[in-house]
Amino acid sequence: MKKYVLKRLLIAIPTFLGITLLVFALCYSASGSPLELLLSNSNVSEAEVARMAEELGLYEPFHIQYLSWMKNFLTGNLGTSYRTKMPVMGMLAEALWPTVLLTLASVVVACIVAFPLGIQSARHQNGIWDTVSSVFSFLSTSTPSFFMALVFLSIFSVHMKLLPIGGMYDVGKPETIGSLLRHLLMPACVLGSTMIGSLIQYIRSSMLEVMGEDYVRTARSKGLKEIVVVIKHVLRNSLIPVVTYLGMEIPMLMGGAVITEQIFSWPGLGNLMLKSIDSRDYPVVMGVTIVTAVAVLVFNLLTDLFYGVLDPRIRHN
Numbered sequence: 001m002k003k004y005v006l007k008r009l010l011i012a013i014p015t016f017l018g019i020t021l022l023v024f025a026l027c028y029s030a031s032g033s034p035l036e037l038l039l040s041n042s043n044v045s046e047a048e049v050a051r052m053a054e055e056l057g058l059y060e061p062f063h064i065q066y067l068s069w070m071k072n073f074l075t076g077n078l079g080t081s082y083r084t085k086m087p088v089m090g091m092l093a094e095a096l097w098p099t100v101l102l103t104l105a106s107v108v109v110a111c112i113v114a115f116p117l118g119i120q121s122a123r124h125q126n127g128i129w130d131t132v133s134s135v136f137s138f139l140s141t142s143t144p145s146f147f148m149a150l151v152f153l154s155i156f157s158v159h160m161k162l163l164p165i166g167g168m169y170d171v172g173k174p175e176t177i178g179s180l181l182r183h184l185l186m187p188a189c190v191l192g193s194t195m196i197g198s199l200i201q202y203i204r205s206s207m208l209e210v211m212g213e214d215y216v217r218t219a220r221s222k223g224l225k226e227i228v229v230v231i232k233h234v235l236r237n238s239l240i241p242v243v244t245y246l247g248m249e250i251p252m253l254m255g256g257a258v259i260t261e262q263i264f265s266w267p268g269l270g271n272l273m274l275k276s277i278d279s280r281d282y283p284v285v286m287g288v289t290i291v292t293a294v295a296v297l298v299f300n301l302l303t304d305l306f307y308g309v310l311d312p313r314i315r316h317n
Contacts, residue, residue, distance in 0.1 A: 005301070012297045019293045020286070024069065027282040028062050034082045034280040056082075069286065078290070079283035083276065088287040091272065096291065098168060099268035102191060102261070103253045105184055107246065109192030110199055118203025119230060125208065133200055141197030149190045149263040156186060166265030187264040191257055195249055202245050206238035213237075239310050247303030251295035 034056075057065055072079060078088035121133035156163045164183050169175045210216065211234055219229045258270035265271070269288050276284035 005305075008301050008304070012301075016293055016297060019289065020070070020073075021066065023286060023289045024066050025062070027285060028065065030280070034058070034282060073290075078287045081276075081281050081284050083279045083281040083284070088283045091284060092269070092287045092291060095267060095269050095272045098266060099254055099257065099261075099270065102184065102187055102257060102266060102268055103250060105188035106191035106195070106253060106257075107250060109188050110195040113192070114196045114199035115203060118200045119207065119235065121200065121204045122207035122211065122234075123230065130204075133204065137197040137200040139197075140193050140200075143193070145190055145194050146259050146263060148193055149186070149260060152186045152190060153263070166263070168267055183264075187260050187266050190264075191253060191260045195253075198245065198249075199242065202242050203238065206241045207234050210234050210238045236310065240307060243303055243306055243310065247299045247306075251292065251299045254292060254295050 053059060057068060060068070069079070076089070078092070080086065081088055081091060084091070117129075117133040117136060120129040124130055153165060157165045163186055164170065166183075168180065168183050170179045170183075173179065216229065216233055219233045220226075254269065257266075257268065258274050260266070261268045261270040262274055269291060272284065273288045275281070276288070
C-alpha cells in the first residue's frame with residue numbers, strides 16, 4: 001500500500017508541474033496587461049504604471065517569470081493580488097471553506113435523490129419507476145445550471161420569499177448555522193442537480209449488471225429479505241463505477257462552480273476565479289488553479305484506494 005501511494009505521488013508531480021506550466025503560459029500569452037485598470041485611472045501616471053510593472057517583473061521573459069513564480073511557490077508564497085494587494089494565500093484560505101461546504105452539500109443532495117431513484121429504476125426495469133427515473137435523469141442532465149438557479153430564485157426567493165437571494169449569511173445579523181443553511185440550500189440543490197442525472201444512470205446500469213450474477217440468485221434462494229439482497233449484495237458490488245464518477249466530479253465542482261457561485265453571490269473559489277480573470281489578477285488565477293489541481297490529484301488517489309474497501313479482491317501492490 002505504501003509503495004503504491006508513493007508511486008502515485010511521484011507520478012502526480014510531473015502532472016502538477018505540467019498543469020501549472022500550461023496555465024501560466026495561458027496567463028502570459030493573454031491579451032492585455034494586469035495594470036490596465038491603473039492606466040484607466042487619471043490619477044496614476046504612465047511612469048508609475050511602468051515602475052509597478054518593473055517591480056512585478058512583468059517585463060521579464062516567460063521562463064524567468066515562471067521560474068520566479070515556482071521558486072516562490074516552493075517556499076509557500078503565492079504572491080500578492082494585483083487587484084486587492086492582499087496575499088493570495090490568505091484569499092484562497094478565505095474562499096476555500098465556502099467552496100468545500102457547497103461542494104459537499106451538493107454531493108449530499110445529489111446522492112439523496114439519485115440513489116433511491118437509481119436503485120428503484122434497476123429493481124423495476126422498464127416499469128413505472130424506471131420511466132420516472134429516466135425522465136428525471138433527462139431533465140437534470142439537459143437543464144443548464146444557470147436556468148435552474150434562476151427558476152429557484154424566482155420561486156423560493158421572489159414569489160414565496162422563503163429563502164434569501166444570495167450571500168452566505170444574513171447581512172447585519174449574527175452568523176448562525178440556521179442562517180448558513182438557509183443560504184446554502186438553493187445553491188447546493190442547483191449544483192447537485194448537475195450530478196443527479198449521470199449518477200442515476202451509473203447506479204442503474206451498475207446494478208443491472210450485478211443482478212444477473214450467481215451470488216445474487218443464491219442470496220435470494222436462501223430466503224434473504226429483498227432489501228438485504230439489494231443493499232448488501234447488489235448495491236455494494238455496484239459502487240465502483242459510482243465512486244469513480246464521484247471521484248472525478250467532486251474536484252471539478254470545487255473548481256468549476258463559477259456560474260452557481262456568481263448567481264447566488266457565494267464567496268467561493270469559483271466567484272474568486274471569475275473576478276480575478278476579469279481583472280487579469282494572474283497570481284490569484286494561478287492560486288485557484290493550484291487548489292483545483294491538487295483536489296483532482298488527491299481525489300483520484302483516494303478513489304483508487306477506496307476500490308480496495310469496496311472489493312477486497314483489489315490489492316494495491
